[in-house]
Amino acid sequence: MAVVEHGGKSFEVDEDGFLADLDGWGPEWVDYVKELEGISELKEDHWKVINMLQEYFKKNGIAPMVRILSKVTGFKLKYIYELFPSGPGKGACKMAGLPKPTGCV
């Protein structure tokens, strides 16, 4: 595991740049990831997605299906890609500090 320094904090990450542990998450992490993910400025809607992902993960122990993310936030997938250009998995989940998606990706 590599360690990333940003905003005076250090984060443990894997080779895909996902946080090793949600407990290590902080707003500085979001600030760090946004540049890698092609996001210039964080808007309220970005935070709505990040908060929803974290709440869902804390409650259920998994990331929500794309459909559920859309339903709960009210954002269409197209708009989620406008917010997070690499999509809900690589973009939003990474930023929210969730573990990396697995399976047949």
Added chain:
Amino acid sequence: MHKTPLLDKLESGPWPSFIKDLKRVAKRKKSVADLLGVLERSYKDKITHWKHGGIVGVLGYGSGIIGRYTDLPEEFPGVEHFHTVRVNQPSGWFYTTKALRELCDIWDEHGSSLLNVHGSTGDMIFLGTTTDQLEPCFAKLTAKGWDLGGSGSAMRSPSCCVGMARCEWSCYDTMDLCYEATQHFQFEMHRPSFPYKFKIKCSGCPNDCVAAVARADMSVIGVWKDDIRIDKAAVKAYAGGELKPRGGGSPYAKLDIKADVTDLCPTACMNYDGKTLKIDNKNCNHCMHCISLMPMALRPGTATGATLLLGSHAPILEGAQMSWVIVPFMEMEHPYDEFKELVGNITEWWSEHGKNRERVGELMLRLGMREFLKGVGLEPVPQTVKTPRANPFFFWHQEDFDAEAKGRKYIK
């Protein structure tokens, strides 16, 4: 170069050796030299040396690239990153050398130069590159008109048999449908939004040369509704031995039309009295056997279209399934509006009801054919089952009692 005593053994023998090819490329690509090293190690240890998973991609897309990292990066730094890029293939895998050179030049610059021609789903596979090369490689591809294929819980790259390009049996234009479906479902291919993967495969006739029935959630298989066309003179030529069976592709020099053709017809709907070949077409199930044996004498009819089958997938989780009939016959005319609408309805019904990582075929088993047909707007028809149910545990809905009370019509 690493020492590869185990792999070296695979350079002998008559079949083209992938080790020979890899060694040729390894002379100028460090990543391929290290790939041989890792592979040799895996042969020795009898275990893979790739880490679990990997999430990489290009901006705007959620699929198309499969991230891979070796678990021995210190020893084999050339394959510390070894990501795979899926490039959507042209329908039927027809290329010009210009197109292939274009692809090879791009991959030589941005990757290992290794290709898989092609991946099982159909894509041209670029094997092995680093994360920082993904965006530049993607930019070069799109500038030349290429795009990525699908991966993840998305529409995967559709594929098709050569169809009308060079097969006299094709009952619809498989290449055109494949292209149209690919274009129509671009959003679904590049931005995963389904419970799991979804594949479309198009075969021009029931010979099913892309194995659509076994490895596509939506299998489109060409078929005809009218009579098999018979050329009497050619039948005579087969009987006399002037024409070789199966285009010369069988061990028999001369066809015994009764023993080899009519007696093997699965529905026994053919008759040959030594002179005239007769087919009772309403009992023909379009198995292709007679046509495949006597291509110069028999041809599919002219009222053509396709049978749509749904649900095939590999064993995980609920056991392997082949697709089964959901629409016995659909006309397949450009721009295929009816087909696109049905696929849209199916993926919508499945996205709404499917569990995480549940293939559409498993959802059909879980909720039942009745829910499926109602959900996607199809009529129940006898062709969708091989035999009726053998148990009496039928679930009656209120509407069944209402229909019964009003005097149900069993036949429309």
